[in-house]
Amino acid sequence: MNTSQQQIPIHYTPDDHHNRPPPPVNQGGRLRRHHSAHYYMHRVKESLTTRVSKLICSVFLSLLFIVGLITFILWLSLRPHRPRFHINEFSIPSLAQDNGFASAQATFNVTARNPNLNIGIYYDTMHITLYYQNQNIGGEPFLVPFYQEPKNSTILSDTLSGTKLVVDEARWAQFVAARMHGLVSFRLEVATAIRFKVAGWESKKHKMHANCEIGVGPDGLLIASYRVPKCPVYFT
Structure with missing residues (x-):
């Protein structure tokens, strides 16, 4: 062991x-x-x-x-924020008459608002055009070029009549037919070129379009619900 x-x-x-x-x-x-x-x-x-x-x-x-x-x-x-446009008033007083085309005129009142806090806007001459079923039925150059201060509003108001409003009997008959359904629809376009100003700096020009949808009742006056929405604005 x-x-x-x-x-x-x-x-x-x-x-x-x-x-x-x-x-x-x-x-x-x-x-x-x-x-x-x-x-x-x-x-x-x-x-x-x-x-x-x-x-x-x-x-x-x-x-x-x-x-x-x-x-x-x-x-x-x-x-910079783009300007804001609102329809305040629009009327075709003679729309209540079947043969009112002879004295037809369209009165509009539009607000252009600069919503920017520190930026001003230069506007070139504006062109107002009224459309019915996407067809031009009148318009005019409106206002001389002007400058809009920040947080400021400008009223665009005028009347289209005579050669500024092209309405014949056939067109008026279309208005009357639509009136029977309680609504005649138009579109008001505001076209111009704008520049933004910040202190001593200015932007280049931008072509701007504002399209305002308009609904007129049998009395020829703007329907209240069309005063609420702001008009779409786009640049080209």
Whole structure:
């Protein structure tokens, strides 16, 4: 029978340090290494460089964010909004008469509103055109060029009659037939060119059209529900 061998502990005196065996290795089989001062200085320097780089990047990104935010706010406040148009009044007084075409005239009252807070609008001469079933039945150049202050309204009011309103017996018969159904529909177009003004800067000209749908009752007056919607505005 084999028996396990027992190791006898060996004790060394302080004078026997030359005879001591080398220190044991760690579990990984490698000796512990002690880094030099140069190594630690390099690590500290590398750490400081990384921190400074991160700080510079943070400052740059913060400045970029602030500049972008300011630019966005200025864009929102200075972004021009197109004018707004509303029909206030429209009437063809003689529409209640079957043979009223001889004295036919159309009276309109339209509001042009500049909704911008800090932006003015220059208008060229306006052209007013009245349509029935998408056919031109009259119109005229309206107003001389003018400037509209921010948050300001201008009333466009006039009467189309005579050569400005082309209505014959056949056309009037169509009006009367539609009147029997309680509604005669027209479309009033306002066409002009506008420029926006911000402080000392002016934009280029933009051709603008406002199309106002009009509904007239048997009495020749504008139906109340057509006063509420604003007229669609588009540029060409």
